[in-house]
Amino acid sequence: MTNEKLNFKRTIIIASLIFGMLFGAGNLIFPVHLGQMAGGHWLTASSGFLISGVLIPLMALLAICITRSNGIYDLAKPIGHWYALAFLILIHATLGPLFATPRTATVPYTIGIAPHLSAAHNTMGLLIYSALFFAITYYFAARQNKITSLIGKLLNPAFLLLLFCLFLMAFYRPLGAANATNITTPYLHNAFTNGFLQGYNTMDGLASLAFGITVITAIRAFGLKKPSHVALAAAKSSCFGLAGIALIYLGLTWLGATSLHHYSLAANGGITLAQLAHYYLGTIGDALLATLATITCMTSAMGLVIAFSQDFHRRFPRISYKTFLRFNCLLSFLVANCGLNQIIAWSTPVLMFLYPLAITLIILGITSPLFNNDPLVYRITTGLTLIPAFFDMLNAAPAPLKQLSLIQSLISFAQHYFPFFNNGFGWLSFGICGMLIGFSCHLFQQRSTANRLIERDN
Template sequence: MLFGAGNLIFPVHLGQLAGKNWLAASNGFLISSVLLPLMALIAISITHSQGVFDLAKPVGSKYALVFLVLIHITLGPLLATPRTATVPYTIGIAPFLPANLDKVGLVIFSAIFFGIVYGLSATEAKVTDLIGKILNPIFLVLLFLIFFLAFLNPMGAAKTAPVTSAYTTNAFTNSFLQGYNTMDCLAALVFGITVITAIREMGFKQEKEVAMTTVKSGLVGILGIAVIYICLIWLGATSLHDFKLSSNGGTALSQIFHRYLGIGGDALIAVLTTLTCITTAMGLVVAFAQDFHQRFSKISYKTFLAINCFLSFVIANLGLDMIISWSKPVLMLLYPLAISLVILGILSPLFKNDPIVYRVTTALTLIPAIFDMINALPDGLRSTAFIQEILTYAQHYLPMFDIGFSWVSFSLIGLIVGLGIHFLRRQNSAVVEE
């Protein structure tokens, strides 16, 4: 459920951006795109939450509902779900179309894509078992075939690949932020209960057993995904010897597949990428429709499903580059809030899930996250006089603002203050009882 469109293209693009600093970039990317999703699953397990709403509820029910809606809209029709159509189109279809037919081709492809997604999701067809258990492994085998061929006959040495200015000195921090684009931490918060439920159905009933099994199985998953990411990042770095820096990883991946497998490989990757992205899209639209129907029961599951698929179709036709450019500000707002929530969930036994710790930490995390979101706006908006005044203020008063980490110190202060209030209250309560 977690390995979808973004997991393919962003590591390759990161490799092209980082060049010879690809290894340092891998470390930051792996922490945000692999370790954080595992931590999200652990947080859900430890807090016995049924999903992101329950995990955020100690902050307040209204906040939890707003946060749930924002995450689902981001994973749904705003960013992630449209990307499931644009990525296979960019990789498998666009390279074979004349430039003047690119937009028409995307309209036709995305319409068929989301029509299939809606049909399968509405009927809950078992075809997902076929795709998930047979075609996805075939796709991974094909991916590792590319890795094998690339190791035997590399396009060039990664250690001599050119580096973009952003990755010359800040490879780790920039790659950590690049990991936000996979949206896997957000997805783990949404899909987490599905994973926990599956573990419980295997016979693990006690909460400690469930938590430990989540950690152990998660570590296996982490190692697998980490290997794929490292290979994709390295592949992106070596590709700079044959290809120019692309605007997105989808274009680069298409070029790399064609180099090693020719026309036959192009056709195979087009089919398999489309099918695997259909699986991911189905998981996203079903989770969206189920959660929204649960919260707003007057509107049917199929109606929410149709709304999501239609809006995703519309957004998809803005193109992959446009979707990626608007992803950054949204993720710069949501990710700090999600990370702080995950850490609070893991630490919750320490402070008995006291809402005051959640509220103080979240409030202080939100302030710099809003500034980070503004700083990540597309250039057309960011260059306005009003926005520039806001950014000048933030640069003066928010530590680590320039590298996108101003929320860290605020969140840490919030956690310390919240814990201080909690333990002070507990101490006073104990004195009163005596």
């Protein structure tokens, strides 16, 4: 017998699954660092961060439900087979072995283990830690039929309990008022837009596209079969799961802002988290943070490697799910040993390229019933968005590349002719124009077709 809808308990289990897969490495360190950079403007900055870090992931899951897609490929397929395949590979490479998945090991190591080892021993320490991390990740991810109960019933409650302890101590004995702290120059007048761009670093907008298939599979395992029922259950569960993430983001950003009363601006949020945990809980706090970071990042790693392996196995069925899983875990282990700083530096330009394409695709998916999923609307919008996305990628390139004369000339051109480019939103006007042009072409085609039918009948 199949159920028509999920009961409240099962909705919470799926919500916890979504929470556990999305909340990982960047979700811990970037909100705290945002709070330190925004200082007294932490609330304005966090509102921008919540849009890109929470609202866009929610919209991504809704887009998959509305279009009844099984993942990134199906959602992007109206643009064309080759584009959909290339987009799938780029997103999974970013979320998988090149950036996000290695980061799930380097972040907990950097903030929980590295401070207690000498510089000479950190290379070997990271090697051993990341090997154990990805071995455990592979072991549980290979048993994907148990992923819902594993993440939803065991690891998430343990993580939330650990994080609650830190928040409780900070709220009971705050270091000072968050609104009375110094504001860095970029956040004096552009706190909202910079907060929005910082949300890219969580990669949750991209991850939600990849996790769609995992969420849908978990919902169907509870007996739901009709697409409309699956879509409704996914939407409800997503709202619960992402609301929890939003509350934690606000708490972490507030922590970062208050920390300025006692600590100076750090290089990243991981350092600040370690300082706060030690300040409030001493040695126990150090152990707490190491455990907290490892648990949350491992749940995220499991979601990432499972989504990667499921999607690629669907596209290339001759290669087994476990083969893709082993490849992902091994390559992620190798990249992780390049270090956190290198991973962040090289991921930023890629995110500046992919996020505009992902955001416009998500909006097109949600609004697709208005234009009957017409491929022409998808193609015109995406084609125009590709132009500023490419220039955004160049503008965010690491210094050695960005200083090349050719790249400097291209960036200068974009700064002069692309609206909002200097704020990181060069894609916005192009995307809006693309959607308007595409929708107008769709209406024109519809009207032309209707006129031809009338003439034929007459």
